[in-house]
Amino acid sequence: AQRVTQPEKLLSVFKGAPVELKCNYSYSGSPELFWYVQYSRQRLQLLLRHISRESIKGFTADLNKGETSFHLKKPFAQEEDSAMYYCALSSSYNTDKLIFGTGTRLQVFP
Amino acid sequence: NAGVTQTPKFQVLKTGQSMTLQCAQDMNHEYMSWYRQDPGMGLRLIHYSVGAGITDQGEVPNGYNVSRSTTEDFPLRLLSAAPSQTSVYFCASSPGTRSNTEAFFGQGTRLTVV
Numbered sequence: 689a690q691r692v693t694q695p696e697k698l699l700s701v702f703k704g705a706p707v708e709l710k711c712n713y714s715y716s717g718s719p720e721l722f723w724y725v726q727y728s729r730q731r732l733q734l735l736l737r738h739i740s741r742e743s744i745k746g747f748t749a750d751l752n753k754g755e756t757s758f759h760l761k762k763p764f765a766q767e768e769d770s771a772m773y774y775c776a777l778s779s780s781y782n783t784d785k786l787i788f789g790t791g792t793r794l795q796v797f798p
Numbered sequence: 799n800a801g802v803t804q805t806p807k808f809q810v811l812k813t814g815q816s817m818t819l820q821c822a823q824d825m826n827h828e829y830m831s832w833y834r835q836d837p838g839m840g841l842r843l844i845h846y847s848v849g850a851g852i853t854d855q856g857e858v859p860n861g862y863n864v865s866r867s868t869t870e871d872f873p874l875r876l877l878s879a880a881p882s883q884t885s886v887y888f889c890a891s892s893p894g895t896r897s898n899t900e901a902f903f904g905q906g907t908r909l910t911v912v
Binding site for chain 2: 697724737774791
């Protein structure tokens, strides 16, 4: 079955602390992995995708095919990082459908 | 640039009523889709379209209909609203090319069925 699992509903850290939002997936084939973010009162937007291998707002994510994971990391959290984060996947050949995890709310305290 | 526009932003329906959630995009994207967001369940795909005249079911299609007569518009119809359809609905579009797979989302429609 195709599935994205985000085990943490809520992650609370203090400003300056490292952050890791966990994402595991189950997919038969070659998936494309994404992280989407929803800030308060804003629409859902793409944060990063694994094929780009980029760092956005200090966040990085590495696709580990052996562990089927795509964890999102940031070495030093900022208060403005507080948001809802969704891990998602699609087929690398057919990107019309996204399968989302249940989301993790990140709270960064001052 | 408006991007993806959903109307209305809020709606209250009585059980059994029908209505259409509107979604329009001005980016000439081929792919459009509808999701519902429920607490603790993330976003689940209702219906999607890979181009004008082509639609298909997602994970939770029951109780909803869609059509895609133009590239720009992808309305979602609730045939006979039920309390279980109380949710936040998101429309999304994407270019549909392997080099650009980013999905762009509307601001959402919060629907309450009483």
